[in-house]
Amino acid sequence: MRKKVIMITGAAGEIGNALINSLAEQGALPLLSLDLQPLPEREARMTTHLQGDILDQALLSRLVSEYEIDTIYHLAALLSTRAEFTPEAAHRVNVEGTLVLLKLASEQSEWRGTPVRFIFPSSIAAYGLPDLETKRVYARVREWEWNYPRTMYGCNKLYCEQLGIYFSRHYRQLAADRPVMLDFRCLRFPGLVSAFTLPSGGTSDYGPEMLHAAAKGVPYSCFVREDVQIPFMSMPDAVTALLRLTEAPRQVLSRLVYNVTSFSLSASEFRQWVLKYFPDAQITFDPDVKRQGIVDSWPADLDDSPARRDWGWQPEYDLERSFGEYLVPNITNRYRKLKVES
Numbered sequence: 001m002r003k004k005v006i007m008i009t010g011a012a013g014e015i016g017n018a019l020i021n022s023l024a025e026q027g028a029l030p031l032l033s034l035d036l037q038p039l040p041e042r043e044a045r046m047t048t049h050l051q052g053d054i055l056d057q058a059l060l061s062r063l064v065s066e067y068e069i070d071t072i073y074h075l076a077a078l079l080s081t082r083a084e085f086t087p088e089a090a091h092r093v094n095v096e097g098t099l100v101l102l103k104l105a106s107e108q109s110e111w112r113g114t115p116v117r118f119i120f121p122s123s124i125a126a127y128g129l130p131d132l133e134t135k136r137v138y139a140r141v142r143e144w145e146w147n148y149p150r151t152m153y154g155c156n157k158l159y160c161e162q163l164g165i166y167f168s169r170h171y172r173q174l175a176a177d178r179p180v181m182l183d184f185r186c187l188r189f190p191g192l193v194s195a196f197t198l199p200s201g202g203t204s205d206y207g208p209e210m211l212h213a214a215a216k217g218v219p220y221s222c223f224v225r226e227d228v229q230i231p232f233m234s235m236p237d238a239v240t241a242l243l244r245l246t247e248a249p250r251q252v253l254s255r256l257v258y259n260v261t262s263f264s265l266s267a268s269e270f271r272q273w274v275l276k277y278f279p280d281a282q283i284t285f286d287p288d289v290k291r292q293g294i295v296d297s298w299p300a301d302l303d304d305s306p307a308r309r310d311w312g313w314q315p316e317y318d319l320e321r322s323f324g325e326y327l328v329p330n331i332t333n334r335y336r337k338l339k340v341e342s
């Protein structure tokens with residue numbers, strides 16, 4: 001008999017790490033994880049981890065012969081900055097990788113006669129505002145507005161959202177025997193800030209990078225202008241959002257793609273918050289024109305009222321709690337421990 005599991009791709013990344021901890025604590029089903037990278041020792045004890053590529057067909061075929069996949073959190077991706085340097089590789093991982101997993105989830109849904117839940121994290125990169133004046137006027141964008149991404153990563157995310165909806169509603173629509181459809185659900189996240197992992201390859205990374213540098217006591221030069229504003233969310237809220245959306249009864253979902261957010265602030269306000277807790281922090285601004293252009297095209301804030309209305313989304317960590325209760329104490333502790341160990 002195949003073993004029923006929750007599968008997490010990209011499990012060794014920032015969100016994956018946090019999600020494994022929460023899912024293991026819930027203990028609903030055993031976890032099966034897949035990533036090019038190994039997991040840290042602690043998380044490796046919580047899951048059966050396969051070190052491999054989501055594009056490795058042989059690996060995936062072996063996996064479906066051994067496991068019944070109840071839910072997939074498909075997190076594996078190349079993030080925005082990295083994707084801009086290697087757009088074709090990003091397309092392969094972000095689009096072809098997602099297609100392969102949607103296909104796998106479809107086949108599993110059909111085989112077991114029950115939809116596999118397919119949870120997909122999208123991003124504010126799916127939006128693209130043409131200029132700063134539009135960004136000012138359309139401050140809180142809704143899901144269907146300004147879907148004109150200007151990065152490979154954003155294009156990949158927007159298209160994969162559509163692919164997920166297709167597999168959920170129309171896959172094999174002309175076949176005589178319509179299969180059991182998978183159950184696709186997607187969140188558009190703002191920039192995420194984690195106390196425990198350092199971001200890499202994202203274009204919203206300047207926020208968390210400021211904070212980690214301050215806690216380490218090293219100077220930081222911010223790659224965007226002081227006035228640029230985008231939305232952010234602390235990692236515990238990102239995980240909560242993923243879990244709440246997974247648990248929501250299908251009939252309450254009026255959409256398959258939802259914005260979620262917590263607080264929105266400019267780079268200079270982010271710096272002020274860091275200085276409040278680390279008054280000696282040395283944070284300067286030296287904008288990189290190209291990365292700046294990408295952040296300028298992202299919305300200043302997200303309208304997440306459909307998520308709030310449909311499945312009761314509510315961030316637990318607003319700006320004050322994020323810094324005061326989650327980020328600063330945990331980051332300070334992290335670097336204090338690392339200092340002691342070295």
Ligand SMILES: NC(=O)c1ccc[n+]([C@@H]2O[C@H](COP(=O)([O-])OP(=O)(O)OC[C@H]3O[C@@H](n4cnc5c(N)ncnc54)[C@H](O)[C@@H]3O)[C@@H](O)[C@H]2O)c1
Nearest residue numbers: 010012013014015035036053054075076077121123189192
């Ligand atoms: N962190 C954010 O601010 C943010 C915001 C919005 C959306 N997201 C999305 O959430 C997901 C997870 O983000 P994250 O911050 O944890 O990213 P991350 O870069 O920390 O983790 C991604 C993981 O995917 C793995 N991976 C990449 N290619 C792979 C492949 N071919 N096969 C197997 N594994 C592969 C990497 O090794 C890495 O561990 C991504 O889809 C990302 O686009 C993140």
